Amino acid sequence: AWRKYSPSGFTTKDQFETEIVRHIETTLARSLFNCDELAAYSGTALAFRDRLIMDWNKTQQRQTFADQKRIYYLSLEFLMGRALDNAMLNVGLKNVAKEGLADLGFRIEDVINQEHDAALGNGGLGRLAACFLDSMASLNYPAWGYGLRYRYGIFKQEIENGYQVEIPDYWLDFNPWEFARHDVTVDVQFYGWVNKYTDDEGKQIVSWQDGEIVTAVAYDVPVPGYGTPTVNNLRLWSSKASSGEFDFSKFNSGEYESAVADQQRAETISAVLYPNDNLERGKELRLKQQYFWCAASLFDIVRRFKKTNRKWSEFPDQVAIQLNDTHPTLAVVELQRILVDKEGLEWQTAWDIVTKTFSYTNHTVLPEALEKWSVPLIQNLLPRHLQIIYEINLSFLQTVERRFPKDRELLGRVSLIEESQPKTVRMAYLAIVGSHKVNGVAELHSDLIKTTIFKDFVRIYGPDKFINVTNGITPRRWLHQANPRLSELIASKLGSYEFLKDLTLLNKLEPFVDDKEFKKEWAEIKYANKVRLAQHILKTTGVSVNPKALFDVQVKRIHEYKRQQLNVFGVIHRYLAIKSLSSEERKKLAPRVTIFGGKAAPGYWMAKTIIHLINKVGEVINNDPDVGDLLKVIFLEDYNVSKAEIIIPASDISEHISTAGTEASGTSNMKFVLNGGLIIGTLDGANIEITREIGEQNVFLFGNLSEDVEDLRHNHFYGDYQVDPELQKVFDLIKSGKFGDEGSFGALIGAITEHGDYYLVSDDFNSYTKTQDLIDETFKNQDEWVTKCITSVARMGFFTSDRCINEYADTIWNIEPLDVAEEK
Ligand code: 26M
Known part of the structure; x- marks a missing residue:
């Protein structure tokens, strides 16, 4: 009775065996006679995947019909690790699989160990995003993650003569957990120039023209909750050359090599995860990654909203977007651009919608990790966005000046533009100005950002905008999955596994500290x-x-x-x-x-x-x-x-x-x-x-x-x-x-x-x-x-x-x- 709904698909050992055999013989086209551990893993993963897909589809339908607000978690990193063990535990069928695999001559641990980690992250920030997805699904929140589908995750480390050596982590050879949505694509624009003119009715029109187009293709990964009907979606974008006229003309005119080079350049955008943790280096390709992912995600979110036929003013009632650090801050600018340039909203109307939609989590006070993008770089890559950033800055600084007329130095300190050589955009400041809430990740850290790096902004906005949300971890992976025997011992004392859903129940363990046998x-x-x-x-x-x-x-x-x-x-x-x-x-x-x-x-x-x-x-x-x-x-x-x-x-x-x-x-x-x-x-x-x-x-x-x-x-x-x-x-x-x-x-x-x-x-x-x-x-x-x-x-x-x-x-x-x- 640990789950209160009936899940889809197999439930018994025999049914599981039928499924795994079917997948090995048909989906994988392999003979059972030379089925090795990898094939056993693949068959098991496909069998469990089928189970998730049914609940996944239902979840998405339910969320669409319910027509309520969704949370979108924008993160350049999702450090998911392995999926199979987690999926088996979440649907409550690990023992069924264990016995079924034993019948086929396999130990479940060996099968689980065949899976390659999904290592699309550096460390704490990426793993936090993965724990959050687990909790959002386990608590039945309608939530999507948006990220990049890197071809290469964090490098594999080898030690040679005591030195670290980096080996590329090519992880996509066989990944049963992703679904390519070749029909879900977004064309993303780079470079080009901005055309401003007044139309026949005297209205200012701004349009971003020419440049190059790269296509984003959606890959969806199911995110199951623990014992819940919810299977949320993690959407990762992969870059490929646009199939627009531009390329074809090159092929047709015989510029085969240069067309192929264009293609490779496009695919480079989602090729590799930057392996820095707490260090920012201002590389153009990284900025391209950020915009590519923000633009594709925002287009997708806006497209979904438009299907509801609601007024724009209702956008923040339907959509909450969380910025996992400043990496997705361009999404703020992109939404403003969509609302003003594409949808024709007034600047201030649009800006109200933007700030009600976004919120920003800061993960570091280290100065070398704070993102600053060079103005000439943005000017070249995203000319319209730079204009919008300047406009946001102007209206922000005007507000500050009105509130603190005597404090001339304040304006320079809080300006979104740093007057350095070259000038840079301070992304954390942009994220603050574009959000309704800013949070740190532990009490001391949240206090520190308020008294040091964001001090001036607390003066400007008041203290309520800056809050603390102390981080947490999912007890499903980090206790039940990693330490099954301890989890079982705890359950035997508490009478159930309910503590995995309400971790405060652990306090019932305290009386047992004197129990000799238990110890x-x-x-x-x-x-x-x-x-x-x-x-x-x-x-x-x-x-x-x-x-x-x-x-x-x-x-x-x-x-x-x-x-x-x-x-x-x-x-x-x-x-x-x-x-x-x-x-x-x-x-x-x-x-x-x-x-x-x-x-x-x-x-x-x-x-x-x-x-x-x-x-x-x-x-x-x-x-x-x-x-x-x-x-x-x-x-x-x-x-x-x-x-x-x-x-x-x-x-x-x-x-x-x-x-x-x-x-x-x-x-x-x-x-x-x-x-x-x-x-x-x-x-x-x-x-x-x-x-x-x-x-x-x-x-x-x-x-x-x-x-x-x-x-x-x-x-x-x-x-x-x-x-x-x-x-x-x-x-x-x-x-x-x-x-x-x-x-x-x-x-x-x-x-x-x-x-x-x-x-x-x-x-x-x-x-x-x-x-x-x-x-x-x-x-x-x-x-x-x-x-x-x-x-x-x-x-x-x-x-x-x-x-x-x-x-x-x-x-x-x-x-x-x-x-x-x-x-x-
Ligand atoms: C920035 C620019 C260019 C390339 C990479 C980066 C970058 C990537 C990851 C910067 C920071 C990155 O991660 C920082 C991080 O992991 N912070 C950790 O976040 C955890 C979750 O909140 C905290 O628990 C850790 O204390 C914090 O260090």
Whole structure:
């Protein structure tokens, strides 16, 4: 009785077997006699896909007939990971599939592992979008995601001689989860010029002419909810050459080669995901991607609205558009252009509609990540949009001037145009001006944007426009799917799996912290997860680790602000400590495995050097007989969503150690705690709210506070600055050549000793290592440790993305779920 409607398609093992066999023999045209794991995966995926399609069609019909508001989530990244396991769990038929596959001679895990991750994202921002889609479907919100169908997702990372090497991720060979809609296309214009004239009736006409046309083709991906009838749609646009007259004339006139070149140029737009995370580089192709995707999505949304025959003033009652960071900000300009130039609305009427429609989520305060597009670049690529941006700016600045007539400097500070050389458009400011709500992703972060980067705008618009919506994660993927045994144990205590739909029910676990049997099972599950990870480590790195050791994990994009360098310096410090002890003293130490994973942006030299150092330190420590099992250092290559599903449930301690005030939220911190791991962290991002929820005694906090960072940085230059003496010893060992490559490692050290230690590694080092010592002590008392873990899980209800999506729905989108009546 976990779902209250009857789903479409097979329900029994025998029916499933009929379906998988049919698909293998007909859809895939393969003989059952040479059916390998890949074919078994394909057949299973196609069988489950069929089930989703029926509900998908019904959902879309229902949403259209209901004629109510929809939410459109615009994101350049959707880090979906694998779909099959998720689909099986969502329709409640994983066991049916497991038994059916066993009959055919397959283990379901092996079949699931055949699937290629859908890795259309860099990190936190893209994975958040995927969690949001899951929650929106699971809560029955009428919602569409809009993104780009990259041919190449985030690169695959290999480690060669300790260095990161990037391999292209061509993932589309066989993708049963997408449907090409060759009939759903949009022609998108670039370059050209703007023609302004007055027509016969004296009306100003503006038209954007000539240039080139690239066609957007829709690819749809079903997004099922957990135990709900809702299957929402993720629409990804793929670029291809327009089939208009332009190309044909070239073919006909014999310019075959140049016509082919045009085609390739068009296809380049959706070819590759930019692998930067928190760094913006102002490349023309990236701007083309952004406009291509915004224009296609807006055309599609407006086309759907027009079918309802409503007045334009009702547009914001039908459509809410969420901007996932500033990447889709051109959509604001595009809607204004459609309303004014194409539909003939008055400027102010149109602008009211635009600002009621859009809202914007900020994900970072790092200055190097804030998007600024060069005015000449926009002028050339999107001449009409530049004019509209200037007009938006003019009317905005006039309002500001009227409100604050004496503050001349304010105008320059808040102008959408930065008077740099060349001039640039400040996309975050444009997103704010074009939206009715702006949100940060955790309390501290939302406070910081209000008091720093967007301070002037809070003065202008008042505080109500700026709100906080603390991030969340989907417990379906990050507990039930990744950690099925823990999910089952919890369900056995709570009496049902209802907690997967209402995560606050986890608080009913708290009374069981004194239940010996329960604690034993809890610890066994963690141990089994660690054994599984140890096997993965052995298989992929050749290093054998002891699953009884404390597993200490830091997995996330490599970035100086996330401070993997602090972690590896701490590891070296620990190594020095071990070396200084007698073999008798060493026996008292708690064995530890420090595990790193994460990709560096290909052009981010410092981040790549950190990876190299980790690997070199691992080589030395893992082969030092004095150390043995006491310390192992592992770098797991190619961290991605499906690897996270193995790593996160196996962690004892995970590291969320960014310089205070730099990590907007973090979301893996939530995933680790939900899986019964503890965290070491700074008072940054969502760590702060996690601490508030689960209690200070259950978190290992360290380091300086965000409010002190500025002064500390200042002191590095003007105080009598000395690097922490214990850290200095670590530096001395590195400089001695112990880990090789003195040259580039010298730059890592120099950033701290010579260049102002911007990320406060030295300031926080002592506090960090002391806290790590405390972790060792605490881990020795396993009973106390498990109590902390269970208590923490019981208090994690707040961090479900369902809560988060409901907050967006109530405070930003003003939208209701569309449930179905109970079916028999
Ligand atoms: C920008 C310009 C050009 C190319 C790429 C980018 C770009 C891509 C991704 C910039 C930033 C990108 O992602 C930032 C990100 O992942 N931010 C993270 O968002 C999470 C979800 O809100 C937070 O939990 C993390 O703290 C935050 O770092």
